[in-house]
Amino acid sequence: MNANREERYEGYYGGIHPIEYKELSDSISVVRFPDPLNVVIPMSQHAGAPAEPIVEVGQQVKMGQKIAAAKGPISSAIHASVSGTVVAIEPRLHTVSGLETLAIVIQSDGKNTLDESVKPAGELDNLSPDEIIEIVREKGIVGMGGAGFPTAVKLKSPKPIELVLLNGCECEPILTADHQVLLDYADDVIYGLKAMMKASGAPKGVIAIEDNKQDAVELLQAKTADIENIEIVVAKTKYPQGAEKMLIKRVMGKQVPSGGLPMDVGAIVCNVSTAKAISDAIQIGMPLIERVVTVSGERMNKPGNYLVKVGTSVKDIISHCGDVKGDDVTVKIGGPMMGFKVENLNVPMLKCSNGIIAIETIVKEAVECIKCGRCADVCPMELRPLYYTKYALSEDWEGMKTQNVMDCIECGCCEYICSSKIPIVERIKIGKTAIREGK
Ligand code: SF4
Numbered sequence: 001m002n003a004n005r006e007e008r009y010e011g012y013y014g015g016i017h018p019i020e021y022k023e024l025s026d027s028i029s030v031v032r033f034p035d036p037l038n039v040v041i042p043m044s045q046h047a048g049a050p051a052e053p054i055v056e057v058g059q060q061v062k063m064g065q066k067i068a069a070a071k072g073p074i075s076s077a078i079h080a081s082v083s084g085t086v087v088a089i090e091p092r093l094h095t096v097s098g099l100e101t102l103a104i105v106i107q108s109d110g111k112n113t114l115d116e117s118v119k120p121a122g123e124l125d126n127l128s129p130d131e132i133i134e135i136v137r138e139k140g141i142v143g144m145g146g147a148g149f150p151t152a153v154k155l156k157s158p159k160p161i162e163l164v165l166l167n168g169c170e171c172e173p174i175l176t177a178d179h180q181v182l183l184d185y186a187d188d189v190i191y192g193l194k195a196m197m198k199a200s201g202a203p204k205g206v207i208a209i210e211d212n213k214q215d216a217v218e219l220l221q222a223k224t225a226d227i228e229n230i231e232i233v234v235a236k237t238k239y240p241q242g243a244e245k246m247l248i249k250r251v252m253g254k255q256v257p258s259g260g261l262p263m264d265v266g267a268i269v270c271n272v273s274t275a276k277a278i279s280d281a282i283q284i285g286m287p288l289i290e291r292v293v294t295v296s297g298e299r300m301n302k303p304g305n306y307l308v309k310v311g312t313s314v315k316d317i318i319s320h321c322g323d324v325k326g327d328d329v330t331v332k333i334g335g336p337m338m339g340f341k342v343e344n345l346n347v348p349m350l351k352c353s354n355g356i357i358a359i360e361t362i363v364k365e366a367v368e369c370i371k372c373g374r375c376a377d378v379c380p381m382e383l384r385p386l387y388y389t390k391y392a393l394s395e396d397w398e399g400m401k402t403q404n405v406m407d408c409i410e411c412g413c414c415e416y417i418c419s420s421k422i423p424i425v426e427r428i429k430i431g432k433t434a435i436r437e438g439k
């Protein structure tokens, strides 16, 4: 009993221990995915306003060339991931929303001719904080852990920052892309962290890694041993450790206030892949046009970790990996807990797509809530999810609001543990949408 209680409070309240299935791909090094014949690049692959195309149909573009400009303060520039010809600028099916959204389609010439803008920015020591932030903005860097928040906006914090916290936890089951980034690009991750510290004025940097990645822990510890202001924090494996509020609690012992942001407690949290992208932007001048992606799951024939160009078709990637096994398969972009189910595989990989997984379809027959309280035991935000299931059924949005549903991070822990197999997250999302629409 005491052990259970201790576990519940380990690092932060709640959380779960789902089966990881990381062994399917965690010892497979990153391989470059064959170049696609054409890429579909959506204008909306970040938080905030969609980017605006600055090229025309028929125009020749080079790899790394800016093809769409950020529109407004929270937005991001977008670049060509191949060289070739713009063959369409039209609505295409979006990977996450499943809706038609504007995209630029480029037919590759197979040459990967580099744009003249792709050149090193000079020594980090010689760059000012504002120059670093401008490079991050211009090169279209966004959070690569899933949310796609423009990184330059985070770095230009109106509040003082005491810590840049790199998230190398990768707490979602099955995914191993960040683990491989830590192993294969450790120097770039450290360089990116130093750049973020300089840009934000943070005196300290931490790379947090879960204890199920001992090889990465040892490598990063060895590489940072002589760097005084960078520390490797080893966190006991528990989902959702990588959620920024949990990670801040675990590493800094601080609570981000309800409705607040990491900067309110002096922190910037970024994914390790984002740090690697910042390193590429400064050291090579390469914008965010490719990323490491895990292709795995017990229903994927040939799991692996691939360096994939933004805009590559999910269908082509799955075919390349030997297709899926069986008929009762669910394909998700992202991990099994927070990933998005994709019905139509003719959608492109985005800057923030960290995985394609094929898993067994599980049909759950929900029954009535038995008020066991297990959902509240595991909720890392210390909410009471059982109320959301009840209020959603009676469309009592005010009741949901009173129970702080807007603080829910949609981690899925409550649904995973629910004795009555209730689709709690679905009901929470309906409630949040109703509240946002003022119902
Ligand atoms: S999905 Fe929301 S309510 Fe459920 S455990 Fe996660 S934070 Fe709590």
Ligand code: SF4
Binding pocket: 368, 369, 370, 371, 372, 373, 374, 375, 376, 385, 386, 389, 414, 417, 418, 419, 420, 421, 422
């Ligand atoms: S875990 Fe499920 S059944 Fe138990 S209290 Fe929560 S919602 Fe009800």
